[in-house]
Ligand SMILES: Nc1ncnc2c1ncn2[C@@H]1O[C@H](COP(=O)(O)OP(=O)(O)OP(=O)(O)O)[C@@H](O)[C@H]1O
């Protein structure tokens with residue numbers, strides 16, 4: 299107990315040194331928390347974007363559909379299959395889609411488009427389609443109407459309440475044709491989706507393609523997205539060989555690649571940060587050992603065991619590092635939350651690249667609690683590892699030499 | 704009388720490989736309980752080295768140092784630390800005290816290291832501060848004490864563990880005459896009244912005069928070892 303008291307007093311003997319050490323740790327924690335929460339935030343924001351634009355975290359198709367996306371690779375929707383999928387606790391929503399291509403025409407313009415037959419309400423739970431409506435209103439299950447993506451509407455010079463004519467090839471080679479009311483316009487961040495997508499209720503699409511009760515995919519949303527591979531195999535097993543379960547990583551490998559490159563770059567930044575932290579803390583430790591060399595020699599001379607002296611120094615470092623860490627974590631919480639609400643906006647080329655992929659060009663932070671704890675612990679461990687240096691010096695200390703001047 | 708310190712044929716050589724310096728050369732020294740002995744000699748004569756050898760801070764190259772019949776040169780470094788704690792009081796030339804602790808806490812420290820309980824410590828601390836005549840300065844930090852007062856607290860700390868003897872290396876070197884005499888008065892008093900054994904080094908003539916035994920070192924050898932010539936002060940005291 300008296301050792302703890304003495305350690306506490308020692309911490310305040312050279313206020314500026316303790317303050318410098320604490321400040322080094324304080325800023326270290328803040329910087330590494332922000333770096334790490336940016337890394338995670340950007341990562342999961344990208345994924346969230348991918349998912350909410352169109353793909354979803356996981357899709358289930360008939361085997362072979364992804365490589366050859368035609369109606370011939372569609373399958374009969376069944377409530378039994380949906381129940382099997384929903385049996386997985388991690389699945390929060392399942393929406394069926396019937397996707398194919400068609401030619402869309404207005405009075406004298408024709409353009410190819412992706413026709414997505416969707417279950418409006420369920421779809422909205424996964425891709426938040428309703429939020430993307432910028433004109434008109436969202437679909438109802440029973441509507442005999444369509445939503446046009448903004449770019450497509452512009453090309454066709456159509457607006458709400460106009461009529462669009464669709465011509466395409468239906469199931470088993472039948473001709474598909476129909477006239478639909480434009481109920482609304484949706485806007486996508488992704489230029490690709492924005493230029494060529496058309497939504498209609500699933501039943502309307504099945505009717506158009508003459509593909510009664512057929513669908514091409516189930517789109518899933520998940521509660522926890524950390525272990526996609528695990529979820530994939532959990533889902534794949536009961537469904538059997540007729541189906542393919544694909545994660546967004548497989549459906550959009552270029553995005554996955556991009557995220558990986560980015561996050562490993564961030565690791566280098568963090569490594570450099572940790573190195574700077576080391577130098578900061580080590581410098582003050584060196585200073586302290588020089589300043590207190592005589593005193594330590596004297597303590598050992600009068601009979602203080604080195605183990606006691608080491609414990610004293612350990613208390614001092616633990617206090618200093620802990621206080622610095624806690625202050626750093628405390629200060630980083632509002633900062634990270636602020637950057638989460640008001641994310642940093644990208645500029646220039648990067649922003650363009652991101653927008654081309656269809657992502658918001660922002661750097662949001664992740665407010666995941668584990669980041670604060672993890673980074674706090676990392677800095678704490680760095681601090682404690684560095685305080686092995688004074689201990690090493692104490693073990694080697696010779697009182698006579700230490701007290702020479 | 705019982706022997707507290709018995710240094711036997713002790714030598715300490717520095718720079719053995721290059722130009723050997725015999726800091727201590729074949730020294731024999733006996734100190735009996737209750738002695739008040741001064742180690743004198745010119746600078747570089749080996750006073751500090753000899754005190755370090757006797758105090759178990761350093762090991763001789765040859766010879767043995769017996770403290771109460773235990774050869775401390777045979778003890779491991781760790782055992783020596785413990786031995787010093789329990790048997791030897793140290794007073795250094797300066798910076799004896801831990802700056803962040805009060806005078807009282809500095810004295811208490813040695814008893815805390817010995818694991819002595821609080822109530823016993825408190826009584827002992829009170830007594831020691833009375834003896835060094837500083838009862839009013841117990842709760843003051845070293846920085847607010849004069850050099851002489853700091854040295855007196857150092858003496859109190861040295862005594863706190865009830866050591867077999869006290870070693871003091873130039874305890875008055877950084878003090879003005881008045882403080883030096885004052886410190887000597889207290890040491891003399893403790894020696895007479897409590898029979899505390901003191902062995903201290905000095906080259907201060909005024910201090911030498913107060914010693915009851917004067918051991919003179921030159922070039923690492925004891926060249927004279929005499930009972931004090933002048934007992935002027937003792938006579939004056941009576
Ligand atoms: N670590 C060392 N390495 C080499 N030589 C040393 C070392 N320590 C002491 N000496 C030498 O040993 C001799 C005795 O030194 P010591 O410090 O014991 O003298 P001293 O009598 O205490 O002197 P002073 O009155 O100046 O304190 C000196 O010649 C000194 O140079």
Ligand SMILES: [Mg+2]
Nearest residue numbers: 750751752872
């Ligand atoms: Mg000396």
